Amino acid sequence: MNILLWIIFGGLAGWIASIVVGSDANFGVVGNIIMGVFGAFIGGWIADRIGAGGAEGAERPTSIMSFVWAVIGAVILLVLINLVF
Template structure:
């Protein structure tokens, strides 16, 4: 996923997406604002990469599609992190 959004848009969308994903995965109490932003931004890249492999045009999707992409990626990222933590 090419970061076509501005810096502040990435922070806002990343924070929102990370928060939504943490609510979905039940990790909201463990995460703060900074962790939500980081998870959302990394999730955006992860979700964009996965959706581009499937054949979606992630670069021209718009603001709502970017949020959905970030949430999908953030949920996947949190699932991976939960699996790693449970193995320890």
Template sequence: MLALGFFGWIIIGGLAGWIGSKIMGTDAQQGVILNIVVGVVGGLLGGFLLKLVGVDVQGGGLIFSFLTCLAGAVLLLFIVGKVTGRR
């Protein structure tokens, strides 16, 4: 995902964070900036976890990067929800 550059991170991260917040039902609590942060951090989390299981995340392409960000964002929102006691 590093090949996407700064604006790629913002666009892919924002989209993944927004869709992840829709899936987890937290969209009403989040704004655009938080969606971007959740998506980017989710991408880092998803990429880290995929590397741990041996998946090559560097050569995955745009759709793979988006799906990695989305899965990481959903996981991040789930963890935050459990830690804070929210749904």
């Protein structure tokens, strides 16, 4: 069940990030899920490094702040991808 939540929230985070960056049609559903999941790792890492609370990761994947950090990480990832490609 936890993996299903990661996929759902990853897809939502990736989709929101792609809208923010302006690349909504480029990656599709699977791409949005992948971006969201990797964004969650990036956002959680950043939150941990700066000492921000709320990035609980696997302990509470449904917390609002974990989702916010996933979106932030996915936006950063998409911006970097757009810079490279």
